Amino acid sequence: EKQMTLDIDELGKFAADIVKEAGALLKELRTEPIKLEEKGDHANLVTFVDQEVEKFLVDNILEKYPDHGVVGEEGVFENVLTNFETEWVIDPIDGTTNFIHNFPFYGISVGIVHKGEGLIGVVYNPVTDELFYGQKGNGAYVNGDRLTISPEIQLSEALVATSMFWENIWTKDALHHSIIQLYKETRGVRMVGGAAITLCEIAKGTLNAYIVPMLSTWDYAGGVIILKEAGGSISQLSGSPVSFELGGSILAAHPSIHQELLNMYVDWID
Ligand code: 2AM
Ligand code: CA
Ligand code: CA
Numbered sequence: 001e002k003q004m005t006l007d008i009d010e011l012g013k014f015a016a017d018i019v020k021e022a023g024a025l026l027k028e029l030r031t032e033p034i035k036l037e038e039k040g041d042h043a044n045l046v047t048f049v050d051q052e053v054e055k056f057l058v059d060n061i062l063e064k065y066p067d068h069g070v071v072g073e074e075g076v077f078e079n080v081l082t083n084f085e086t087e088w089v090i091d092p093i094d095g096t097t098n099f100i101h102n103f104p105f106y107g108i109s110v111g112i113v114h115k116g117e118g119l120i121g122v123v124y125n126p127v128t129d130e131l132f133y134g135q136k137g138n139g140a141y142v143n144g145d146r147l148t149i150s151p152e153i154q155l156s157e158a159l160v161a162t163s164m165f166w167e168n169i170w171t172k173d174a175l176h177h178s179i180i181q182l183y184k185e186t187r188g189v190r191m192v193g194g195a196a197i198t199l200c201e202i203a204k205g206t207l208n209a210y211i212v213p214m215l216s217t218w219d220y221a222g223g224v225i226i227l228k229e230a231g232g233s234i235s236q237l238s239g240s241p242v243s244f245e246l247g248g249s250i251l252a253a254h255p256s257i258h259q260e261l262l263n264m265y266v267d268w269i270d
């Protein structure tokens with residue numbers, strides 16, 4: 001069997017281009033009021049824009065790279081990853097509730113995983129027109145400008161983000177305790193409402209950490225690759241590496257506070 005060599009720069013440029021085009025489509029499709037559906041509960045929402053943006057991405061990817069695997073949140077193509085050498089992990093809108101409310105923290109997120117490793121991440125915030133790009137070994141960028149997080153930070157001066165559907169996993173007491181502890185030991189706690197953009201904001205240095213007990217791969221694939229390339233330190237709450245095949249917890253942070261946060265949280269997870 002003939003192996004095609006993957007032109008990584010071409011792949012990255014293509015990914016960035018289609019994500020930006022998907023952003024234009026998203027703006028075009030946005031109507032007022034936005035029709036929405038609930039996925040199981042009142043806070044888990046989806047709109048036809050999520051579905052159309054995912055379809056646009058999947059169609060474009062498979063036209064150019066028919067032998068690549070694609071998995072997206074809305075399941076337009078496939079909802080499980082099988083063994084493709086190169087796999088695209090897509091969230092057409094990460095932060096759908098923010099999108100619906102016009103709260104400007106949501107993004108289109110794409111992660112490209114090659115032979116099990118994160119290769120390229122692209123996240124686009126259509127409101128701020130920021131295109132975040134990360135390529136393994138090649139750095140992270142926002143609209144072409146290099147992103148490198150600052151050299152050192154104390155936990156007491158960190159602004160830390162979290163996501164709030166922890167109740168699904170932890171008892172209310174544990175939730176309460178962990179949030180209070182974070183407030184005591186950091187400069188503040190924020191809930192942005194979108195995992196992908198949160199990870200990119202850490203890459204920019206506006207936020208310094210993100211702690212979340214459960215996400216799906218498409219929530220973080222793109223952002224994790226970008227943040228790693230910007231110098232961020234990322235693991236699960238157990239300390240194990242993040243998986244691009246299965247979802248899980250995320251502790252993403254400036255490297256100088258990653259271990260300290262890990263020590264605070266490792267006991268809460270089995
Ligand atoms: P979504 O907007 O694509 O659904 C904060 O809510 C973050 O968690 C968002 O990135 C959101 O992604 C993600 N998320 C994953 N599972 C969720 C759930 N069950 N309810 C709400 N948000 C969820
Ligand atoms: Ca969703
Ligand atoms: Ca998501």
Ligand code: CA
Pocket residue numbers: 050073091092093094095096
């Ligand atoms: Ca989504």
